[in-house]
Amino acid sequence: MQKTLLTALAILLFLPNLFNTDIHTLLSYDKKEKFNSQLAYLNSIEKLERHTDSLALKRNIPVNSFEYTALLESVVKDRFYHGFSHFSLGENWIAAVCGKWVEEGLACKVQPEAIMQHSNAACSQQSIVMMEILRNKNIAYRNVGFPHHYALEVLINNNWNFIDADMEPTITKEQRMMSSWNHQNDKLKK
Numbered sequence: 001m002q003k004t005l006l007t008a009l010a011i012l013l014f015l016p017n018l019f020n021t022d023i024h025t026l027l028s029y030d031k032k033e034k035f036n037s038q039l040a041y042l043n044s045i046e047k048l049e050r051h052t053d054s055l056a057l058k059r060n061i062p063v064n065s066f067e068y069t070a071l072l073e074s075v076v077k078d079r080f081y082h083g084f085s086h087f088s089l090g091e092n093w094i095a096a097v098c099g100k101w102v103e104e105g106l107a108c109k110v111q112p113e114a115i116m117q118h119s120n121a122a123c124s125q126q127s128i129v130m131m132e133i134l135r136n137k138n139i140a141y142r143n144v145g146f147p148h149h150y151a152l153e154v155l156i157n158n159n160w161n162f163i164d165a166d167m168e169p170t171i172t173k174e175q176r177m178m179s180s181w182n183h184q185n186d187k188l189k190k
Helices: 002-018 037-041 045-058 066-079 089-101 123-136 185-189
Strands: 141-146 149-156 159-163
Touching: 037 066, 045 066, 045 123, 066 123, 066 149, 066 159, 123 141, 123 149, 141 159
Parallel strands: none
Antiparallel strands: 141 149, 149 159
16 A cells, blocks of 8 residues: 555656646746847857857957957847746756745746746846856856846956846946946936
8 A cells, every 4th residue: 555655656746747838927028128039049058158259259359358248248138038937847847836836936947058948037047147158258247136136247357347138227338337336226227
């Protein structure tokens, strides 16, 4: 009896792995933000990095420059629209179910390669993708957290510069410098 019960439980726990279904509501593109669906072929960090490097080469932009990080920010803006990318049942059913009924963040992907498989990514996920490429390029970065938002700063020429692929701020290079906004996000909101 006990062996039958354990076998039935094992089968029950295995079954969700057979369904590659996202049980979370998938936000569709609202056409309010920058997004280019033709960039879906950039489905790995390597492809995204090569694409960005190719654009930088054509434009004579050195990798360790502010212009390179701004270009990377722009490519990531084009590649994703806002919305969490989640684990499907088949990828990680425990995370998917916990994210649905306990806390959505538990179902959100945090590995850069996994995020690249989606057209949508939240601010934290877009930052994770950017951090992976910045790490590959040996560009120093740090996290910038706001209430309900996540972005980055990059260190270029001994200056920290604000980078935010998700909220798409229209700010000048000078306004991005930490000395200009000094971590007072109300200055960036304007």
